[in-house]
Amino acid sequence: MVRAVEEYLKPEVVRQIARLDLRAQFIVRGFLQGLHASPYQGFSVEFSEHRKYAPGDDPKDIDWLVYAKTDKHYVKKFEAETNITGYLVIDTSGSMAYTYRQQLTKLDYSISLAAALCWLMIHQQDPCGLMTFDDRLHASLPARSRRSQIAQVLSVLAKVRPSGKTDIPRSLVQVAAMLRHRSLVMVFSDLLADPEPIRESLLRLRHRGHDVILFHVLDEAEVRFPFEGVVEFTEPEAQDRLVIDADAARRGYVSAVESFREEYRKFCFHAGIDYAPLDTSMQFDRALMEYLVSRRNRF
Numbered sequence: 001m002v003r004a005v006e007e008y009l010k011p012e013v014v015r016q017i018a019r020l021d022l023r024a025q026f027i028v029r030g031f032l033q034g035l036h037a038s039p040y041q042g043f044s045v046e047f048s049e050h051r052k053y054a055p056g057d058d059p060k061d062i063d064w065l066v067y068a069k070t071d072k073h074y075v076k077k078f079e080a081e082t083n084i085t086g087y088l089v090i091d092t093s094g095s096m097a098y099t100y101r102q103q104l105t106k107l108d109y110s111i112s113l114a115a116a117l118c119w120l121m122i123h124q125q126d127p128c129g130l131m132t133f134d135d136r137l138h139a140s141l142p143a144r145s146r147r148s149q150i151a152q153v154l155s156v157l158a159k160v161r162p163s164g165k166t167d168i169p170r171s172l173v174q175v176a177a178m179l180r181h182r183s184l185v186m187v188f189s190d191l192l193a194d195p196e197p198i199r200e201s202l203l204r205l206r207h208r209g210h211d212v213i214l215f216h217v218l219d220e221a222e223v224r225f226p227f228e229g230v231v232e233f234t235e236p237e238a239q240d241r242l243v244i245d246a247d248a249a250r251r252g253y254v255s256a257v258e259s260f261r262e263e264y265r266k267f268c269f270h271a272g273i274d275y276a277p278l279d280t281s282m283q284f285d286r287a288l289m290e291y292l293v294s295r296r297n298r299f
Contacts, residue, residue: 084184084211085143086121086128088114088153089175091189093134093166094236100221102280107162110188110217112284114157117186118150130156131178133171134164140178168193172201182209191216191264199267206271213274216264218257220281225253 052074061075096107104112114130121128122145129143130153139156141149168189175185185205191198191214205212221227227246234241261277268275276291 083145084121084126085181086117086126086184086186087131087143087175087179088118088128089131089133089172089185089187090114090157090160091134091166091168091187092132092138092160092162094163095166095190095192096217097162098219098222098236099280100219100226102220104280105162106190106217106219106280107160109278109280109284110215111154111157111160113215113217113278113288114186114188115150115154116284116288118153121145122147122149128153131175132156132160133166133168133174135167135170137171137174137178143183166193169197169201172198173204176201176204176208176210179208179210182211184211184213186213186215188215188217190218190222195260195263195267199271202268202273203271206273211274213276214264214268216261216275216277218277218279220279223254223257223279225250225257 052072058075062073063075066072066074090107090110092107096110097105099105099108102109118128118130125145127143127145128149130139130141131137132139139160141152141156144152166189168191172187179185187202202212202214225246227250229246230243231246232241232243265275265277267273274291276287278287
């Protein structure tokens, strides 16, 4: 193994995640259950595990406490109906190797965040799988809920070396073709490509009934542009070089990045996709906590 699994889930990191889970257990539960958005608007989280009584259901499964509150018949869902199958879909192209002054590259940050989500899902007994891509899909692990799955996921990711060009639309179309059942697709990418084809591929996932979370991971420097003076930049995938006056370019660059993220936010809102803009200066457990809180507040 090129990089030890423990690099991403060191004992102190596991403790961080455990504290996160203990501190926000109700948030995590609501987050996972809320991914299959309840049609019963206005219900509290406890009702997200119920569905309307239908002919053929056993009357003994009717929840009479719910009936007393709603005057309607609902039955408790079976475990098979409430489990969520999740897939971590991680961009491993060359641009994900970038870091300016943070300890973690964009790929390392994505792996840490993905490991935490995998841990949380399996802790909730929900199956979680993995797919990696650059200009096409590469590694793929089927979704499982056993405790050893997180080690399997990280064993694959520990061998990844970010390289090559990216083709996000093609890869997401391949993901959509591979998934036979409704799943939760968690995409981790810097999205540094033409947005329109990416949006179309995300819509294809949604049209097939999948829940999608888009973790837009940028380096801190890509968001804040801390450079000064004349700087030469090298595009990591095409190796194109560009020399610019950083001081003169800063305002326009920062504005363009803000617009870039805002357009994705608007698109995802209308498409029913969760959009989480992140940068590598945020501790991943804090970023995850803030996302879970925002998600929980919407249900």
